[in-house]
Amino acid sequence: MCGINIAGMSDTATKLSAQSLNLWFGSKQVLKNINVAFNKNEITALIGPSGCGKSTLLRTFNRMHDLVPDVRIEGEISLEDHNLYEDGLSVTQVRRRIGMVFQKANPFPKSIYENINYGLKINNIPAADRKGIIENALKESYIWDEVKDELQKPATRLSGGQQQRLCIARAVALRPEVILMDEPCSALDPLSTSKIEELILKLKKDYTIVIVTHNMQQAQRIADKTVFMYLGEIIEAGPTANIFEHPQNELTGNYVQGHFG
Numbered sequence: 407m408c409g410i411n412i413a414g415m416s417d418t419a420t421k422l423s424a425q426s427l428n429l430w431f432g433s434k435q436v437l438k439n440i441n442v443a444f445n446k447n448e449i450t451a452l453i454g455p456s457g458c459g460k461s462t463l464l465r466t467f468n469r470m471h472d473l474v475p476d477v478r479i480e481g482e483i484s485l486e487d488h489n490l491y492e493d494g495l496s497v498t499q500v501r502r503r504i505g506m507v508f509q510k511a512n513p514f515p516k517s518i519y520e521n522i523n524y525g526l527k528i529n530n531i532p533a534a535d536r537k538g539i540i541e542n543a544l545k546e547s548y549i550w551d552e553v554k555d556e557l558q559k560p561a562t563r564l565s566g567g568q569q570q571r572l573c574i575a576r577a578v579a580l581r582p583e584v585i586l587m588d589e590p591c592s593a594l595d596p597l598s599t600s601k602i603e604e605l606i607l608k609l610k611k612d613y614t615i616v617i618v619t620h621n622m623q624q625a626q627r628i629a630d631k632t633v634f635m636y637l638g639e640i641i642e643a644g645p646t647a648n649i650f651e652h653p654q655n656e657l658t659g660n661y662v663q664g665h666f667g
C-alpha cells in the first residue's frame with residue numbers, strides 16, 4: 407500500500423502537502439510513506455481506527471513533535487513553496503500560518519478577551535489594532551453575541567462548546583492559512599457539535615481545514631475530501647462521497663461501514 411495524493415502535488419490549489427513522510431517514535435514507525443495534499447478552501451477529514459496515526463500526522467503539520475524526545479522524521483512537508491522543517495522557519499512562524507484546535511478546548515485561565523489578545527501580543531500585533539481583531543475573530547467564530555458583554559469573564563466559565571468556539575477564534579485571530587482540528591467536537595453535545603460544524607463550513611471560504619474525526623457522519627456532512635489511514639499508512643484518499651459510497655479498497659469499505667474501529 408502506498409500513500410495517495412488527493413490533489414496533484416503541482417496543483418496550484420494545493421496549500422499543504424506531505425511527501426514521502428515517515429515518522430518514528432524510538433524504534434516504532436508510526437507514519438509510513440505518507441503522500442498527501444490538502445487544497446485551499448477545502449475541508450479534508452482524516453479518518454481511521456484508533457492508533458493509526460491521524461493525530462501524529464496532524465501534529466507534524468504544526469511542528470508539534472519538535473520537543474518530543476526520540477522522534478525521527480524523514481520526508482518533506484510543504485506549505486506552498488516552503489519546506490516546514492528546513493527553510494529556517496521558527497515554530498512561531500509556522501504556527502502563525504498553521505493554527506491548531508485540539509480535542510479538548512484549552513482556553514488559558516484568563517479572560518475571554520485575554521485569550522485572544524495573548525497570541526496577538528506575542529506575534530507583535532500593534533496594541534491599537536488588537537481590539538478590532540479580537541471582536542472580528544469572535545464574530546467570525548459565531549460567539550460574539552454570547553460573550554460581547556462579558557469579555558473580562560474568565561474563559562474557563564464558558565460552556566464546553568463556547569470554549570471550543572473561543573479556541574477557534576483564538577486560532578483565526580492570527581489569520582492563519584491552514585487550521586488543523588483534532589477531534590474538535592468529541593467532547594461536545596449534539597447542539598454544540600452542529601454549531602461547530604456550521605462554523606467549520608463557513609471558515610473554509612477563507613482557510614484550508616484538516617480535521618481528524620471518528621464521527622463518520624461528521625466527515626460526510628462537512629468534508630470535501632477524506633483520507634483513510636490504517637496502521638500508519640494512507641490506504642485511500644479522495645472526494646468524501648467516493649470514500650463512503652464507492653471505496654476502492656476493502657479495508658476502507660469495512661471501516662466506513664463500521665465493521666471495525
Ligand SMILES: Nc1ncnc2c1ncn2[C@@H]1O[C@H](COP(=O)(O)OP(=O)(O)OP(=O)(O)O)[C@@H](O)[C@H]1O
Nearest residue numbers: 431436454455456457458459460461462463474620
Ligand atoms: N509521543 C509519543 N511517543 C511514543 N508513541 C507515540 C507518541 N504519540 C503517539 N504515539 C503512538 O503512535 C501511534 C499513533 O498514535 P496517534 O495518536 O497518532 O493515533 P490516532 O490515529 O490519532 O489515534 P486516536 O484515534 O485514538 O486518537 C500510537 O501507537 C501511539 O501510541
